[in-house]
Amino acid sequence: MAASAEFEAFAQRLIRWQRESGRHNLPWQTRPADPYRVWLSEIMLQQTQVTTVIDYFHRFVARFPSLESLAQADEQEVLALWSGLGYYQRARNLLACARRIVQDHAGQFPNSAQQLAMLPGIGPSTAAAIAATVYQERAAILDGNVKRVLARVTRAEHAWGSVALERALWQEAGRRLPQSPKDMPAYTQAIMDLGALVCRAKQPQCERCPVVSDCRAAREGVVDRYPVARAKRSVPTRVAYWAVCCDQHGVWLMQQPTSGIWPGLWLPWVIDPEDLPSGWPEMSARIQAIHAIKHSFTHYRLTISAAVLPWSELPRPSGAPEALQRFSWPAALALPLPAPVSKLLLKLCPAETKSGAAQSRNTQT
Numbered sequence: 320m321a322a323s324a325e326f327e328a329f330a331q332r333l334i335r336w337q338r339e340s341g342r343h344n345l346p347w348q349t350r351p352a353d354p355y356r357v358w359l360s361e362i363m364l365q366q367t368q369v370t371t372v373i374d375y376f377h378r379f380v381a382r383f384p385s386l387e388s389l390a391q392a393d394e395q396e397v398l399a400l401w402s403g404l405g406y407y408q409r410a411r412n413l414l415a416c417a418r419r420i421v422q423d424h425a426g427q428f429p430n431s432a433q434q435l436a437m438l439p440g441i442g443p444s445t446a447a448a449i450a451a452t453v454y455q456e457r458a459a460i461l462d463g464n465v466k467r468v469l470a471r472v473t474r475a476e477h478a479w480g481s482v483a484l485e486r487a488l489w490q491e492a493g494r495r496l497p498q499s500p501k502d503m504p505a506y507t508q509a510i511m512d513l514g515a516l517v518c519r520a521k522q523p524q525c526e527r528c529p530v531v532s533d534c535r536a537a538r539e540g541v542v543d544r545y546p547v548a549r550a551k552r553s554v555p556t557r558v559a560y561w562a563v564c565c566d567q568h569g570v571w572l573m574q575q576p577t578s579g580i581w582p583g584l585w586l587p588w589v590i591d592p593e594d595l596p597s598g599w600p601e602m603s604a605r606i607q608a609i610h611a612i613k614h615s616f617t618h619y620r621l622t623i624s625a626a627v628l629p630w631s632e633l634p635r636p637s638g639a640p641e642a643l644q645r646f647s648w649p650a651a652l653a654l655p656l657p658a659p660v661s662k663l664l665l666k667l668c669p670a671e672t673k674s675g676a677a678q679s680r681n682t683q684t
Contacts, residue, residue, distance in 0.1 A: 329533050330497035330506050336529035337509030342516070345369065346376055352453045352504065354428040355386045361445045362409050369515065375404050387426055390417040398583060398655030405658065407584065412440025432458040451503040459492035460507055461485075464514025470546035471518060474535040479546045556620045561587040562602070564630035564639075567669055570651050571630065573642040580616070585654040587625065588636065588643050596638025602628060610666070614659045625663055648672040
């Protein structure tokens with residue numbers, strides 16, 4: 320069989336499988352495809368599982384049902400809706416992209432992957448996913464799931480994360496596209512579904528795979544060796560110290576700079592042990608509890624020591640920066656908070672505030 324015919328057969332087997340066994344009820348899957356919902360889902364799904372994204376997606380479109388409504392949003396409200404989803408630059412890019420489309424494209428999404436990739440926060444794979452799903456463009460995607468599928472199908476020898484693997488898989492992804500543009504939405508969803516549901520990172524279900532006959536790793540019994548793992552490297556640990564000044568009525572928080580980790584989000588008072596604030600010895604004597612928190616980033620782990628100090632509304636804690644502000648518990652929990660801060664505040668806040676926050680989240684969902 321000629322290579323082109325072989326690749327077309329691969330694509331058609333995937334499409335048939337997707338129609339019978341793929342995912343068809345995700346909240347962003349509409350007929351006709353809505354470019355706004357597809358774009359929003361693709362940004363949320365970067366580095367994030369579908370099961371995590373669904374609730375965030377529902378809340379987001381309930382508040383911002385259209386591109387125009389998002390373009391008019393305040394960044395802090397967008398970040399608050401994004402809180403806990405991580406990779407917060409995605410949310411900033413989302414807002415910047417919405418504004419750019421309204422300003423430069425009359426509120427209409429560009430209809431090609433090349434044009435889409437020029438917008439904030441939209442890389443080549445995301446641009447192709449939107450163009451293929453919405454506009455039936457023959458454009459290849461290469462997200463994490465697709466990389467894993469193609470690395471096994473081809474028995475790619477380059478290590479995960481390497482430039483050589485990326486280059487080889489982009490070429491492979493382009494060769495395997497179906498010939499007919501009308502097949503592109505189903506094929507694009509199919510290859511993503513295959514990686515998420517069948518060709519999983521752990522315990523792949525090769526017996527359910529519609530293209531197992533095309534897979535070199537499966538034929539040779541070495542699926543567990545692919546993709547080839549990158550060389551392990553040690554992950555450094557950093558330490559942070561927080562002073563959580565609070566009482567039953569509220570908590571003191573400060574907005575982070577627009578650079579560094581958690582830019583623009585709200586944290587407790589960050590203490591530098593090398594430059595302790597004035598009055599700290601007296602304040603530290605009032606510590607009620609210390610919470611140890613661990614949080615992982617892509618390139619390092621963060622260990623946080625969060626000291627809880629009783630502090631009423633006035634005066635401001637001794638030596639505290641001007642940026643430290645007092646919030647009621649409901650107002651604090653409505654701010655854009657990193658996941659570890661949100662979890663800590665939910666531990667410390669009064670029971671009625673905690674139940675109110677949970678009820679609000681359930682109502683929004």
